[in-house]
Amino acid sequence: MKKITLLFSFAFLTFLLSAQTSKWQNLFNGKDLKGWTQLNGKAKYEVKNGAIVGTTVLGEPNSFLATEKDYGDFILELEFLVDSTMNSGIQFRSLSLPEYRNGRVHGYQYEIDPSPRGWTGGIYDEARRDWLYPIDLNSAAKTAFRQGKWNKVRIECIGNSIRTLDKRCGCGTFD
8 A cells, every 4th residue: 555645735724534444533633733744845834723824935945744644545624724825735645755856745736726717626746747637627616615715625545546525515526
């Protein structure tokens, strides 16, 4: 079974994970960043009001907040709220290896795109192949993102299948 590390960048997050059993596991304790590590850029990550808050640093490369534990097959459910001027995403089945571009985080990303193009929910391959599933392929999902509000998402990675789902509209992407 492949091992992955879940990575998060530039969003307010609360989430749960179900990994290979029917029991849900909290990845975030709501108090501090125990069990998490920062990779690549110099964004500031902190806990405010029970949520992880990431703040970008101008001129710095992408920054990622990663779980210290690896996961195989999983279902991840979370809520996010993102600044209207900031592209973001949720990395999954991603790695940071010294031999790959000096540790550059690479792998699949659930896109969070507050721009008018509306690609939130698409699947992007960070630092490798670019877009794998632009959300234009699913017009119902294209309008599911709600600016200025908490958005609920579900990411399922079982075997070689990836599925993203917006919990509000029940629509998403499939690989």
